[in-house]
Amino acid sequence: MSVTQPRRSSRDWSRFATPAWCYAFMLPALVLAALFTFYPMVMSWVYSTVDWNGFSSDIEFVGLANYRELMSDGLFWDAFGRSLIFVLVGTPLRVIGALLVAIVLNQQALKLSPAFRTMFFMPVVTTAAIVGIVMTFIFGPYGGPLNEVLVSLDVVDAPVDFLGDSDTAIWAVLLTHTWKNFGITMIYWLAALQTVPQSYYEAAKVDGAGAFALLRHITLPVLLPFAVVIIVLTANENLHAFALVQAMTAGGPFFSTQVIEVYIYQTAFAADATGGGVPRLGYASAAGCFFGTAALVLALIQGIAVRQTSRMRKQLKA
Amino acid sequence: MKATPRSRGELSRRRLLGMGFGLAGLAAAGCQVKVDDDAAPRPAATVSIPDPQLELPDGDLTFRWVDSGSLKALFNEAVLEAYHEKHPNVTTDYTGQGWPTVNDTVTLGIRNGTAPDIFAMPQSVPPATAVEEGWVQPIDDLIPDFDAWREQWPADALVPGEHIFDGKVYTLPLGSSLVLSQLLIYDVAVLESAGVDPERDLGSWDQMRAAARTVTQQGGGDVFGLIIPGGQRIGRIVMELAVSAGWRSSETIWGFDFSTGEYAFDAPEIMAALEHLRAFEADGSLFPGSLTFKNDDVVGRMPNGVAGMTFHGNYYVAEWKQGSPGWEFGFAGQPPQEEGGAVFEPYQALGNNNVWVYADTPYPTIAADLLSYVGSVEGQTQLVRMTSGLLQSVIPEANEAAQGFDLDPHGVKSAELAREQMRKCPIPSARNPEVSAALVEAQTIKPDFNELVQGVFTGDITDAAKAFAEYNATLNRSLDESIAEARAKGADISRDDWVFTDWDPTQDYTA
Numbered sequence: 079m080s081v082t083q084p085r086r087s088s089r090d091w092s093r094f095a096t097p098a099w100c101y102a103f104m105l106p107a108l109v110l111a112a113l114f115t116f117y118p119m120v121m122s123w124v125y126s127t128v129d130w131n132g133f134s135s136d137i138e139f140v141g142l143a144n145y146r147e148l149m150s151d152g153l154f155w156d157a158f159g160r161s162l163i164f165v166l167v168g169t170p171l172r173v174i175g176a177l178l179v180a181i182v183l184n185q186q187a188l189k190l191s192p193a194f195r196t197m198f199f200m201p202v203v204t205t206a207a208i209v210g211i212v213m214t215f216i217f218g219p220y221g222g223p224l225n226e227v228l229v230s231l232d233v234v235d236a237p238v239d240f241l242g243d244s245d246t247a248i249w250a251v252l253l254t255h256t257w258k259n260f261g262i263t264m265i266y267w268l269a270a271l272q273t274v275p276q277s278y279y280e281a282a283k284v285d286g287a288g289a290f291a292l293l294r295h296i297t298l299p300v301l302l303p304f305a306v307v308i309i310v311l312t313a314n315e316n317l318h319a320f321a322l323v324q325a326m327t328a329g330g331p332f333f334s335t336q337v338i339e340v341y342i343y344q345t346a347f348a349a350d351a352t353g354g355g356v357p358r359l360g361y362a363s364a365a366g367c368f369f370g371t372a373a374l375v376l377a378l379i380q381g382i383a384v385r386q387t388s389r390m391r392k393q394l395k396a
Numbered sequence: 397m398k399a400t401p402r403s404r405g406e407l408s409r410r411r412l413l414g415m416g417f418g419l420a421g422l423a424a425a426g427c428q429v430k431v432d433d434d435a436a437p438r439p440a441a442t443v444s445i446p447d448p449q450l451e452l453p454d455g456d457l458t459f460r461w462v463d464s465g466s467l468k469a470l471f472n473e474a475v476l477e478a479y480h481e482k483h484p485n486v487t488t489d490y491t492g493q494g495w496p497t498v499n500d501t502v503t504l505g506i507r508n509g510t511a512p513d514i515f516a517m518p519q520s521v522p523p524a525t526a527v528e529e530g531w532v533q534p535i536d537d538l539i540p541d542f543d544a545w546r547e548q549w550p551a552d553a554l555v556p557g558e559h560i561f562d563g564k565v566y567t568l569p570l571g572s573s574l575v576l577s578q579l580l581i582y583d584v585a586v587l588e589s590a591g592v593d594p595e596r597d598l599g600s601w602d603q604m605r606a607a608a609r610t611v612t613q614q615g616g617g618d619v620f621g622l623i624i625p626g627g628q629r630i631g632r633i634v635m636e637l638a639v640s641a642g643w644r645s646s647e648t649i650w651g652f653d654f655s656t657g658e659y660a661f662d663a664p665e666i667m668a669a670l671e672h673l674r675a676f677e678a679d680g681s682l683f684p685g686s687l688t689f690k691n692d693d694v695v696g697r698m699p700n701g702v703a704g705m706t707f708h709g710n711y712y713v714a715e716w717k718q719g720s721p722g723w724e725f726g727f728a729g730q731p732p733q734e735e736g737g738a739v740f741e742p743y744q745a746l747g748n749n750n751v752w753v754y755a756d757t758p759y760p761t762i763a764a765d766l767l768s769y770v771g772s773v774e775g776q777t778q779l780v781r782m783t784s785g786l787l788q789s790v791i792p793e794a795n796e797a798a799q800g801f802d803l804d805p806h807g808v809k810s811a812e813l814a815r816e817q818m819r820k821c822p823i824p825s826a827r828n829p830e831v832s833a834a835l836v837e838a839q840t841i842k843p844d845f846n847e848l849v850q851g852v853f854t855g856d857i858t859d860a861a862k863a864f865a866e867y868n869a870t871l872n873r874s875l876d877e878s879i880a881e882a883r884a885k886g887a888d889i890s891r892d893d894w895v896f897t898d899w900d901p902t903q904d905y906t907a
Binding site for chain 1: 499503506507520521522525528529626627683684685686687688702836838839840842843847850851853854855856857
């Protein structure tokens with residue numbers, strides 16, 4: 079009597095092998111993410127509980143003392159406030175401006191549309207440091223083109239030192255940041271605009287709808303679900319202005335442009351040239367973790383927004 | 397600094413240069429001075445590396461040296477090139493691109509075990525920490541016939557707690573600290589066209605202010621009396637001005653009065669210096685944008701004839717001579733507050749540009765061979781010659797040997813001014829080497845003095861005297877805390893170690 083073992087069919091094998099291959103392909107990304115994302119994140123939280131200058135072996139565990147100190151650190155809260163200004167002012171400025179530009183550039187009749195799109199997108203791919211340094215000359219009070227225009231138009235009597243005045247510096251930097259990243263938000267809107275079916279417009283035109291009616295009753299309702307995502311993405315992006323600020327003002331004058339990232343950098347790495355002293359990596363990590371948590375909250379809002387978006391789209395289709 | 401008065405009109409060529417050269421300066425930012433530039437006055441000095449007294453590795457290798465560059469790059473590059481010629485298997489890699497590069501690359505290199513073989517200590521790392529952590533190694537075990545080599549140096553050149561730790565020599569200064577870090581640098585043509593004679597009209601604060609006003613008035617909105625790198629150095633400029641008014645402070649421990657052992661940022665000289673600088677702004681003599689300028693912004697603009705004067709050290713002379721060979725500029729010491737007064741600038745004779753040997757360098761014998769040369773009388777003589785006298789050596793024989801060669805008049809002048817105005821001040825670590833333990837514990841204080849002065853100029857700080865007094869109190873408290881922490885860890889130090897009641901800033905301190 080011969081006993082035959084049931085032979086594993088190729089279908090069974092593939093059921094086993096497919097997930098294995100999936101994991102195998104995911105492994106490199108997982109390793110990289112673990113090394114360069116998760117490990118630094120975890121270590122930031124660890125460092126935030128120690129008093130450490132970042133280079134010596136003299137590390138003292140201080141628990142939540144860094145966080146407690148942070149709560150009463152005026153410079154930290156000022157920097158945090160400036161980052162919020164970037165979000166609360168920069169986001170609507172960019173989102174609304176980019177929407178208007180995108181609507182114009184989405185017109186089929188506009189032959190030069192691709193050229194304009196490229197023009198708006200160019201600053202996005204230009205290095206932030208270069209943009210920052212060039213803009214210091216644009217805003218400069220001595221021969222700076224902006225001042226030349228303002229003076230020649232009698233808007234101001236004398237050139238204004240935009241970056242040297244703590245009242246104007248943050249707005250100059252914010253404006254530059256908005257201009258530099260304007261193109262990316264415009265691209266988001268253009269992609270969203272592609273989803274508006276042309277047939278809607280044609281049908282509305284047959285019914286006698288004008289340009290404003292098309293915008294109000296077709297374009298904006300269709301774009302609304304996308305708007306939430308674009309706002310969240312832009313807000314998150316506005317929290318990250320380190321390179322530009324560092325290049326334009328390094329957080330000055332007198333901290334007036336010191337956003338939270340610059341604060342963290344200067345606390346973690348820069349010593350005081352006058353009074354001596356060593357950097358405070360542990361304390362800076364606590365500030366970073368606090369800031370990271372704020373960014374995480376934004377990301378959570380993004381998640382909720384995406385869920386709401388898909389719900390709204392389903393309702394729209396129904 | 398809200399708005400800057402200027403006449404309206406077309407964009408003049410000078411204005412364009414003043415604006416645009418900043419862009420050129422941008423490219424030059426952080427760049428090192430090259431000795432092979434045809435436009436540069438080629439130094440006649442040559443480096444001749446002696447035969448090694450040690451057995452050197454014979455395989456192909458790369459030896460790395462990282463420091464902040466500037467003037468010493470003229471010498472260091474030449475030495476490393478000559479070393480490669482002498483030992484073709486040794487490729488030398490010199491990086492002298494400013495302190496930010498040193499601060500980043502060396503610190504990371506030490507953490508990763510890939511630090512340069514010879515390096516300048518990052519600004520944020522107290523040397524005592526580097527020694528304690530074992531990042532650097534003593535050179536007296538490396539340099540052949542060390543005692544004979546060291547005899548070339550003055551007996552007091554290497555100081556415990558600064559160069560010597562636990563009886564071992566860890567570092568040597570590549571240059572003397574007898575260098576004024578703030579000179580009055582002026583554009584000869586600009587002052588001449590305004591009718592200002594630098595010898596006659598810059599003899600006091602008031603005279604200098606008047607000169608700046610004259611230059612500005614005659615400049616018609618295109619030329620200004622004074623330009624400063626305010627974004628980077630405005631606090632330093634105020635402190636240096638205060639020293640010219642008699643403020644008791646050395647640049648090694650800014651604001652510290654050794655006669656009392658207390659910080660003195662609340663001294664009247666500081667307020668006087670601040671008001672003096674603000675007077676230039678009030679007069680409209682301060683170049684627009686000065687509050688946020690970095691060093692390179694000023695270095696780039698000065699040769700374009702857009703400003704009459706600036707305050708800075710002699711660090712950029714070689715760069716100006718290479719980049720703007722036709723530009724004529726002059727040096728003067730800082731004017732005293734009152735005409736006829738004398739300026740005495742206290743300094744700690746610790747030397748400058750200390751170099752350290754990485755503890756884990758695979759090529760300690762090459763490091764020893766190189767340092768043996770650069771620390772010799774011959775090597776130091778070439779340092780002075782190659783920097784045209786702008787850098788001086790700690791070894792007096794080297795400075796003397798360099799005289800009579802092709803020294804630059806600016807170098808000779810700055811050395812003369814330094815000898816005339818600078819006086820040695822006390823060095824606490826020379827009396828008690830353990831005081832360096834307190835530096836390890838020092839906390840960074842924010843806002844620092846530079847930021848405070850900026851705040852006064854922007855109008856964010858309305859009561860400067862109060863802000864400076866608070867800053868001063870914080871510094872004093874911080875020093876006490878650092879001492880207490882160091883004592884708790886076993887250091888035998890007290891505040892008295894910083895007190896030298898017999899210190900007279902007008903005389904070299906010799907005790």
